[in-house]
Amino acid sequence: MATKAKKRAPRARGGVRAGVARLRRWAVRLVLGAAALVLLWVLAYRWIDPPTTPHAVSEGLRLGRLERTWVDMEQIAPVMARAAVAAEDANFCRHWGFDVDAIRDAIEDGGGRGASTISQQVVKNAFLWQGRSWPRKALETALTPVMEAMWPKRRILEVYLNIAEMGVGVFGVEAAARHHFGKAARDLSAREAARLAAILPSPRTRDPAAPTPASRRRAVMIEDGAATIRADGRAACFED
Template sequence: MPKAWGKRARRVAKVVIRERRGRGYLTDPIHTRLLRGFGRALLFLVFTPLLLLLVYIVPFVHPVSTLMLTDAVTFSGYDRQWVSLDEISPVLVNSVLVSEDGRFCSHAGIDWRQLDLVIGQAAEGERTRGASTITMQTVKNLFLWNGRSYVRKMLELPLAMAADTILSKRRVMEIYLNIAQWGPGIYGIEAAAQHHFGRSASRLTARQAALLAATLPNPILRNPAKPSRGMQRIARIVEARARRAGPYVRCLQ
């Protein structure tokens, strides 16, 4: 009986191999199979964020960032307390907007004017400043990784446009302020306000808000509770701009 089973198994295997050859699985060159696999992986990387963005429309869904997931997986731990945009001091929202993306309300996820300027400066060999919008930073924090990378930047662009199409400006800002990093293991403005100033995000002063906004470009090295002279100078500029931010925050009102 075992011999009969072995013969049947060999016959079945031959039939399967013939079928797979007929479909091109075994006859395709290896580079074709690699391209096919790469295409499937790319489709997964594109459509998964789009599906998640559709889920993130729902107000009671509280997304987490890739850095937060990394801290969780490595058992580093993190502090994040989700708050709605209405529970955040308006002066903090204004400070972050004027500091990080002054054209937030007028662009469609990407500030092409600033991006063209940065590309031109890079082509001329000049040191460039980042052209990331708040929307681009949001999708980077949600779906991508940190560090300078042209690959990551190219992925940010379509994701930012998709996020701007799917989500409202208020929702993008709300998500950003709740997943942005404000120190090692400190994520979101509520945890940041409590950790650095011992008060809720709704009670931040103009100077505290400006210092927190000045921290965002480098939250690991910058401490808003113990600002350097450079940070204090930046915070004074941000605070002055935030007082005049009326026209720039109309999409959040």
């Protein structure tokens, strides 16, 4: 009997090892499958306009309403595109998703200011969730260069301008232009575009139609910055 028990033990251990190996293979397949689906999702949005975003859905449920109208880049005033870049990511045309200089400056500043590029914000808003957490930041860091490789810069900016929060329950530049100024995004003036861009860091607490003195000063700086990036070529990647 003892001999038979000894014979069964190696077989049992072998069965356990085989089961663990099968679980590992399935786990690898699931991870690879999930990664493939995410890559297809990112690639699809190069041509398909995102129907909504996780944050917009959340805000719609919270508020019971939502203002959002998608418009192509051709229907957005060029000054608006330049103002957004000047305000949020002046080197947008010169990086591959991460602005190393901005990151270095933020670190030297003690983390008191953000260094997220427009590309990072698109990844966060279109594919991920809001909030500060290491898992979200890790996914954002992994997906940003993937999106940059798959999409042209003009498309990245187009999506950004259509999904950015620009007021309480207001998403995208078309809805924001109509909500704050009573006009279409294509008709925005340079000053109005700069005032809209000035609220992007805190869209729920700032009103571009009635800016505070600080917001007004920031808008003037953004308007000057928009003219500068047009003159020095930093707007070339998203303008015809």
